[in-house]
Amino acid sequence: xxxxxxxxxxxxxxxxxxxxxxxxxxxxxxxxxxxxxxxxxxxxxxxxxxxxxxxxxxxxxxxxxxxxxxxxxxxxxxxxxxxxxxxxxxxxxxxxxxxxxxxxxxxxxxxxxxxxxxxxxxxxxxxxxxxxxxxxxxxxxxxxxxxxxxxxxxxxxxxxxxxxxxxxxxxxxxxxxxxxxxxxxxxxxxxxxxxxxxxxxxxxxxxxxxxxxxxxxxxxxxxxxxxxxxxxxxxxxxxxxxxxxxxxxxxxxxxxxxxxxxxxxxxxxxxxxxxxxxxxxxxxxxxxxxxxxxxxxxxxxxxxxxxxxxxxxxxxxxxxxxxxxxxxxxxxxxxxxxxxxxxxxxxxxxxxxxxxxxxxxxxxxxxxxxxxxxxxxxxxxxxxxxxxxxxxxxxxxxxxxxxxxxxxxxxxxxxxxxxxxxxxxxxxxxxxxxxxxxxxxxxxxxxxxxxxxxxxxxxxxxxxxxxxxxxxxxxxxxxxxxxxxxxxxxxxxxxxxxxxxxxxxxxxxxxxxxxxxxxxxxxxxxxxxxxxxxxxxxxxxxxxxxxxxxxxxxxxxxxxxxxxxxxxxxxxxxxxxxxxxxxxxxxxxxxxxxxxxxxxxxxxxxxxxxxxxxxxxxxxxxx
Numbered sequence: 001x002x003x004x005x006x007x008x009x010x011x012x013x014x015x016x017x018x019x020x021x022x023x024x025x026x027x028x029x030x031x032x033x034x035x036x037x038x039x040x041x042x043x044x045x046x047x048x049x050x051x052x053x054x055x056x057x058x059x060x061x062x063x064x065x066x067x068x069x070x071x072x073x074x075x076x077x078x079x080x081x082x083x084x085x086x087x088x089x090x091x092x093x094x095x096x097x098x099x100x101x102x103x104x105x106x107x108x109x110x111x112x113x114x115x116x117x118x119x120x121x122x123x124x125x126x127x128x129x130x131x132x133x134x135x136x137x138x139x140x141x142x143x144x145x146x147x148x149x150x151x152x153x154x155x156x157x158x159x160x161x162x163x164x165x166x167x168x169x170x171x172x173x174x175x176x177x178x179x180x181x182x183x184x185x186x187x188x189x190x191x192x193x194x195x196x197x198x199x200x201x202x203x204x205x206x207x208x209x210x211x212x213x214x215x216x217x218x219x220x221x222x223x224x225x226x227x228x229x230x231x232x233x234x235x236x237x238x239x240x241x242x243x244x245x246x247x248x249x250x251x252x253x254x255x256x257x258x259x260x261x262x263x264x265x266x267x268x269x270x271x272x273x274x275x276x277x278x279x280x281x282x283x284x285x286x287x288x289x290x291x292x293x294x295x296x297x298x299x300x301x302x303x304x305x306x307x308x309x310x311x312x313x314x315x316x317x318x319x320x321x322x323x324x325x326x327x328x329x330x331x332x333x334x335x336x337x338x339x340x341x342x343x344x345x346x347x348x349x350x351x352x353x354x355x356x357x358x359x360x361x362x363x364x365x366x367x368x369x370x371x372x373x374x375x376x377x378x379x380x381x382x383x384x385x386x387x388x389x390x391x392x393x394x395x396x397x398x399x400x401x402x403x404x405x406x407x408x409x410x411x412x413x414x415x416x417x418x419x420x421x422x423x424x425x426x427x428x429x430x431x432x433x434x435x436x437x438x439x440x441x442x443x444x445x446x447x448x449x450x451x452x453x454x455x456x457x458x459x460x461x462x463x464x465x466x467x468x469x470x471x472x473x474x475x476x477x478x479x480x481x482x483x484x485x486x487x488x489x490x491x492x493x494x495x496x497x498x499x500x501x502x503x504x505x506x507x508x509x510x511x512x513x514x515x516x517x518x519x520x521x522x523x524x525x526x527x528x529x530x531x532x533x534x535x536x537x538x539x540x541x542x543x544x545x546x547x548x549x550x551x552x553x554x555x556x557x558x559x560x561x562x563x564x565x566x567x568x569x570x571x572x573x574x575x576x577x578x579x580x581x582x583x584x585x586x587x588x589x590x591x592x593x594x595x596x597x598x599x600x601x602x603x604x605x606x607x608x609x610x611x612x613x614x615x616x617x618x619x620x621x622x623x
Contacts, residue, residue, distance in 0.1 A: 052139065053136070053138055053139045053141065054139070054141060055141060056134075056135065056136060056141040056142055056143040056144070057080040057081060057082050057084050057134065057135070057136045057141070057143055058080060058081045058143075059078050059079070059080055059146070060079050060080060060081050061078070061079040062076070062077075062078055062079075062148065063076065063077040063078075063079075064076065064150065066148055066149060066150075067149050067150065067151075067156050068150045068151070069150075069151045069153065069154055069155060069156060070151070070152070070153070070154060071120070071126075071150040071151060071152050072152075073116075074115065074116045074117075075113065075114060075115045075116065076113075076114040076116070076128075076148060076150075077111055077112070077113055077114075078111065078112045078114070078148065079110060079111050080110050080111070080112070081110070082110060082136050082137070082138075083109070083110055083136065083137040083138075084107060084110065084112065084134055084135065084136060084137060084143075085107070085134075085135050085136070085137045085140070086105055086107060086112075086133055086134065087132075087133055087135065088132075088133060089105055089133055090102075090232065091131075091176075091232075092130060092131030092132050092133035092205075093105065093128070093129070093130055093131060093133050094128075094129050094131070094178075094203050094204065094205065095126065095127070095128050095129075095203075096126065096127045096129070096200075096201070096202040096203050096204070096214075096216075097121070097124065097126065097200075097201045097202065098199045098200065098203060098234065099116075099118040099120075100118050101117045101118045103115060103116055103117070103128065104117060112134070114128065114148070120152050121152065122152055122153065123151075123152060123153030123154075124151065124152050124153065125149065125150075125151040125153070125156050125157040125216050125218065126149070126150055126151070126152070127147055127148070127149045127215065127216045128147060128148045128149075129145075129146075129147045129204060129205075130143070130146045130147065131144075131205055132144055134146055145303075147215075149215075149216050156216060157216050157217055157218040157219075158215075158216065158254060159216075159217040159218065159219055159252035159253060159254055159255075160213065160214055160215050160216075160217060160252055160253065160254065160255035160305075160308075161181070161213075161214045161217060161222075161224070161250060161252040161253070161311070162211070162212065162213045162214070162255070162303075162304050162305060162308060162309075162310050162311070163179070163211070163212055163224070163304075163310050163311030163312060163313060164206075164209065164210045164211050164212070164304070164310065164311075164312055164313070164623070165177055165179065165206050165210045165212065165226045165244055165313045165314075165315055166210055166312065166313070166314055166315065166623075167314070167315055168244075168314035168315055168316040168586070168587065168594075168595035168598070169316075169584065169586075169595070169598065170546065170598070171598060171600060173206075173208070173209045173210030173211075174206060174210045174226070174228075174315050175206055175207060175208050175209075175210060176205060176206060177205065177206045177210075177226050177227065177228055177315070178203055178204075178205055178226065178227045178228075178229050178234060179203070179204050179205065179206060179212035179214070179224070179225075179226050179313075180195070180200035180202070180203055180224070180225045180226065180227060180234065181200055181201055181202035181203075181214065181217070181222045181223070181224055181250075182194040182195065182198075182200050182201055182222060182223040182225075183201045183218075183220050183221075183222055184221070184223075185201070186198070191223060192223075192592075194223065195223070195225055195227075195235070195236045195243075195589075196235065196236055196237065197235070198235070199233070199234045199235060200225075200234060201222070202214055202217060202222075203234060206226070207303055209302065209303070211302060211303040211304050212226075212303075213303050213304065213305075214252065215255075217252040218252075219251070219252065220251070220252075221249040221250070221251055222249060222250050222251070222252070223245075223246070223249060223250075224245070224246040224249075224250045224311060224313070225243060225244060225245045225246070225313075226243070226244040226245075226313045226315060227241060227242075227243055227244075228241055228242040228243070228315065229241060236589070239318070239320060241318075242315045242316060242317055242318075243315065243316065243318055243589050244313035244314055244315040244316065245313065245589060245592075245594075246311055246313060247592070247594065250311060253308060253309065255305050255308055312623050314587075314594065314595055316586045316587045316595040317586050318586070318587065318588065318589045318590075319342065319586060319587070319588040319593075320341045320342065321588075321590065322341075323340060323341055323342065323344070323390050323395060324340070324341045324395065324396075325338060325339070325340060325341075325388060325395055325396045325398070326339045326340060326341050327339040328398050328400070330400055330401060330402060333402065333403060333502075334375065334376040334378075334380070334402060334444070334502055335373065335374070335375060335376070335444070336373070336374040336376065336384075336400055336402075337371065337372070337373055337374075338371070338372045338374070338388065338398075339370065339371045339372075340370050340371070340372075341370075342370060343368050343369040343370045344365075344369050344370065344372070344390060345390065345391065346390055346391050346392075347372070347388070347389070347390055348387075348388070348389040348390065348392070349361075349363075349374075349386060349387070349388060349389075350386070350387040350389070351384060351385065351386055351387075352385040352386070352387055352397070353381060353383075353384065353385045354380060354381055354384065359377055360376070360377055360380065361374045361375060361376050361377055362374070362375040362377070362445050362473055362501065363375075364473050364475075367583075368581075368583055375444055375445055375473070375501060376402060377501055378501070378502065378503060380402060381402070382401070382402055382403040383399060383400060383401050383402060383403075384398075384399075384400045384402055385397065385398070385399050385400075386398045386399075386400060418504060419504060419505065419506060419507040420442060420443060420444070420498060420499070420500045420502075420504040420505055420506045420507075421442065421443030421444075422440055422441065422442050422443065422498075422506055422509060423440075423441050424438065424439060424440055424441070424491075424511055424513075425438065425439045425441075426438065426511065426513035429512060429513045429514065430513060430514050430515075430516065431483070431489070431513045431514070431515055431516070432516055432564065432566075433483035433485075433515045433516065434516065434518065434521065434563070434564035435564055436478075437478050437479060437480045437481075437483075438478070438479045438489075438491060438513075439470075439476060439477065439478055439479070440476070440477040440479070440491075440509075441475060441476050441477075442475050442476075442477075442498065442500065442506075443500070444475070444500040444501055444502050444504075445473040445474050445475050445500065445501050446474040446475070446498050446499065446500055446501070447499050447500060447501045447503075448498070448499045449474070449477075449497065449498050449499075450497050450498075451467040451468075451477075453493065453494055453497045454467050454479065454491070454492075454493055454497070455490075455491070455492040455493070456479065456481060456489065456490070456491055456492075457489065457490040457492065458484070458487055458488070458489050459487065459488055463481055465479045465480060465481040466479070466480040466481070467479050467480070468480075479491065483515050484515065485515055485516065485517045485518060486514065486515060486516070486517045487514065487515050488512070488513075488514050489512070489513055489514070489515065490510060490511065490512050491509065491510075491511040491513075492509065492510050492511075493506065493508070493509040494508055495507050495508045518564070518610075519609060519610040520566075520567075520609050520610075521563075521564040521565055521566060521567075521609065521610075522565050522567060522607040522608050522609055522610065522611045522612065522613065523561065523562065523563045523564070523565065523607075523611075523612045523613070524541070524561070524562040524563075524565060524570070524605065524607060524612075524613050524615070525559055525560075525561050525562075525612060525613070525614045525615070526539065526559065526560045526561075526562075526572065526615055526616075526617055527558075527559050527614065527615070527616045527617070528554065528557055528558060528559070528560055528617055528618070528619070529557045529616070529617070529618040530554070530556070530557050530618070530619060531557055531618075532618060532620055533576070533619065533620060535555070535576060535577070535578070536553065536554075536555045536576075536577040536578075536580050537553070537554050537555070537574050537575065537576060537577060537619065538551055538552075538553055538574070538575040538577050538582065538583070538584070539551060539552050539553075539554060539560055539572070539573075539574055540572070540573040540574070540575065541562050541565075541570055541571075541572060542570060542571040542572070542573055543568060543569075543570055544568070546571065549562075549565070549570065550562055553577070553582060565607045566607075567607055567608055567609050568606075568607060569604050569605065569606050569607075570604070570605045570606075570607060571600060571601065571604060571605075572600070572601035572605065572615075572617065573598060573599070573600050573601075574598065574599040574600075574619040575596060575597075575598050576596055576597040576598070576599070576619075577596065578596050578597075579596075584596050584598065597621075599619035599620065599621065599622075600622075601615070601617050602622055
């Protein structure tokens with residue numbers, strides 16, 4: 001019997017073991033699945049599928065209501081329809097009129113909490129503009145142009161003022177600049193000095209098109225400026241800060257304010273309590289300034305409101321009224337460059353550690369005399385102490401290391417022979433003989449030369465060219481002949497024909513090049529009419545990346561020709577040369593001098609080979 005039971009148990013044992021084995025596998029699978037689910041719950045991910053969120057957050061409630069009057073609170077709460085993020089608060093958030101202490105901004109859930117730590121002025125309308133600081137937290141969609149307005153008095157100021165800011169040199173729109181308004185409320189500070197002394201009464205920023213729009217202004221005469229603020233204090237107190245200004249005082253006008261980003265935001269916020277919003281409408285004087293409405297169909301997405309005055313400001317680098325040395329450096333051995341803040345007059349140079357009884361340097365000024373190249377003559381000390389003055393007033397004393405470490409002789413290795421540097425104007429071995437003769441430019445002024453040893457070969461014929469210096473320093477040599485079209489030439493000069501003031505001689509020169517054919521070029525004929533704005537003009541032809549190709553000066557209407565132009569696309573620019581000095585000049589904020597006006601032909605001109613392009617143009621503002 002016992003034996004039989006053992007037989008039965010022996011038969012059952014494998015099945016029981018198999019069952020227990022599969023039970024453990026099943027249990028392990030359940031535990032693994034449960035852990036996976038818990039992990040997924042602990043690490044939420046964005047759901048896949050569905051359209052991408054492209055809408056910025058919306059303000060749905062304000063506490064106190066937007067445009068509240070008789071404001072007495074020290075904190076503001078704004079509820080949004082989704083979670084938001086704050087970015088770059090210091091640069092984007094502005095308060096008008098400015099507060100001594102910026103508001104403390106914090107996010108709590110879907111709400112923005114604004115804490116005012118400064119004492120507010122009585123009977124004043126304040127505007128907190130958030131720029132591009134607010135965005136949603138999921139897709140970073142920016143809420144542009146959002147603001148909160150309140151008044152500590154019985155009404156909210158309701159006037160506006162708009163305009164645009166351009167670069168004065170190239171008329172490019174200037175974005176992210178501060179547009180500033182000043183009111184004459186100071187007894188001890190002159191109105192014209194306010195931008196140098198105090199913060200503005202109203203502040204806003206320009207958009208991508210250089211446009212600015214002030215809202216909630218009081219009826220008052222104001223000074224309008226724009227500033228590329230470098231230190232964030234809203235005061236024009238650094239030479240590196242660019243500035244713009246309106247010639248005369250401005251007065252704001254009434255422009256209907258657009259609705260908030262949420263159609264129900266103001267209605268909902270009024271239900272939360274607070275004083276009733278009151279808007280002060282402009283007086284008769286402000287209404288009288290409003291011109292007739294003009295339909296503007298050219299810019300659908302503009303910030304500016306068509307039919308209302310728009311003030312144009314032109315940003316410039318302010319003239320430094322005090323002559324200074326901006327930079328000085330030793331470019332190469334024996335060559336010094338000194339750059340000044342503006343063109344030099346009655347410049348004096350006095351070496352303090354070398355004999356001045358003998359010539360010690362040659363001077364080469366830039367075209368407009370705001371830079372000076374000094375070619376130091378041998379022998380000279382390794383370092384030069386130079387006193388620089390203008391009108392007998394010392395500007396600075398410079399210490400210049402004339403011999404760099406690399407220039408000092410080395411005993412370890414033999415120095416390679418150094419030759420006098422020379423370059424020519426045959427680009428890619430082709431000379432545009434219609435634009436001028438063949439030129440040789442040397443790396444330093446020449447002490448001696450022998451033009452008779454210059455050889456010019458055309459194909460197999462040896463010619464007798466004319467050669468002469470084109471400058472008083474004897475760096476530029478022009479080689480002239482009757483150039484023929486589509487011919488091969490060689491300029492051959494043996495070694496040591498030219499000796500520089502540094503003692504270096506030229507290596508053998510063998511320069512091969514070809515001349516062009518006239519049919520490879522095109523011409524531009526401009527028929528200019530300056531009768532509406534007479535005066536002196538500089539007409540400039542600009543090529544790729546606005547590089548100057550050619551320029552001509554005019555003072556009367558008529559035709560201007562730009563000939564033998566390589567095929568390509570060109571811009572035409574006109575500079576109104578107000579002071580007749582042959583160049584564009586910036587402005588002077590302290591003396592109320594605007595930068596010289598510039599105008600652009602409103603089309604790109606394409607020049608083709610063997611083709612004349614004729615264009616009529618009257619240089620006047622298109623704004």
